[in-house]
Amino acid sequence: MFRFQDLFRGARQDDPMVEADVWSWIESDLPFFEFVPEELRPRLRALATEILRSKEFHGAHGLQVDERMMLSIALQAALLVLRLGADSYQGWVGIVVYPGDFVIPRSVMDEDGIVHEYDEPVLGEAWEGGPVLLSWFPPETRPDELNVVLHEFAHKLDMANGGADGFPVLPSDIDRAAWRDAFSQAFKSFCQRVDSGEETAIDPYAAQSPAEFFAVLSEAFFLMPLRLRAEYPRVYGLLGELYGIDTAEGEAAIVARRWRMDHGA
Numbered sequence: 001m002f003r004f005q006d007l008f009r010g011a012r013q014d015d016p017m018v019e020a021d022v023w024s025w026i027e028s029d030l031p032f033f034e035f036v037p038e039e040l041r042p043r044l045r046a047l048a049t050e051i052l053r054s055k056e057f058h059g060a061h062g063l064q065v066d067e068r069m070m071l072s073i074a075l076q077a078a079l080l081v082l083r084l085g086a087d088s089y090q091g092w093v094g095i096v097v098y099p100g101d102f103v104i105p106r107s108v109m110d111e112d113g114i115v116h117e118y119d120e121p122v123l124g125e126a127w128e129g130g131p132v133l134l135s136w137f138p139p140e141t142r143p144d145e146l147n148v149v150l151h152e153f154a155h156k157l158d159m160a161n162g163g164a165d166g167f168p169v170l171p172s173d174i175d176r177a178a179w180r181d182a183f184s185q186a187f188k189s190f191c192q193r194v195d196s197g198e199e200t201a202i203d204p205y206a207a208q209s210p211a212e213f214f215a216v217l218s219e220a221f222f223l224m225p226l227r228l229r230a231e232y233p234r235v236y237g238l239l240g241e242l243y244g245i246d247t248a249e250g251e252a253a254i255v256a257r258r259w260r261m262d263h264g265a
């Protein structure tokens with residue numbers, strides 16, 4: 001008999017010894033893991049284990065954070081630090097998980113100096129030096145085109161060198177000027193496309209700011225890499241160097257395999 005408790009025996013946060021078949025099961029809930037080469041899985045799992053050891057999970061609004069959520073969040077966060085290492089997430093510990101979207105109270109001052117207060121519904125939030133806030137969707141209701149875990153943890157990488165500006169800490173072999181140039185050009189082009197009313201496959205929320213552009217394109221790098229590579233090849237290449245993986249090659253292999261199956265080749 002298949003029992004959830006048995007499967008996760010030993011997967012407690014203070015001793016996250018997780019069996020390979022449990023990781024496989026968690027990965028099977030994440031369709032974009034198809035694009036991740038098999039040989040990278042052991043490193044990803046080791047990084048996820050490090051993340052589980054160093055972070056604290058909290059449920060909000062009555063949500064009971066279970067092992068499946070913790071393992072899934074840690075594994076997705078690990079994808080972004082395949083090259084950088086789990087230390088990139090140091091300086092904060094909390095991961096707060098909400099059942100679905102939630103609101104964050106905001107206040108803005110208008111030109112007349114009047115402060116307006118309102119509640120903004122969000123799917124996630126990353127606080128500099130503080131926790132990551134995430135909404136949790138069970139796999140059957142999870143949207144395909146966005147990924148709140150990748151998004152918020154990308155913000156965390158961006159904030160690691162102070163402020164969210166779309167410029168994360170880069171390994172020394174990535175040219176800073178090339179990064180600035182490629183991202184600012186792509187951001188400008190993307191904003192023009194959104195302003196002209198084009199329905200972009202990449203979430204138009206990316207046009208909000210360079211920080212959101214980096215976070216949304218990091219999602220796209222894992223969720224729709226062929227599309228991202230076709231639209232913004234230089235940005236795709238730099239993200240590939242930062243994240244240490246060629247997701248478009250992974251997706252291309254899947255597309256080719258499906259084509260052969262459909263055509264009996």
Ligand SMILES: [Zn+2]
Pocket residue numbers: 151155211212215
């Ligand atoms: Zn964001």
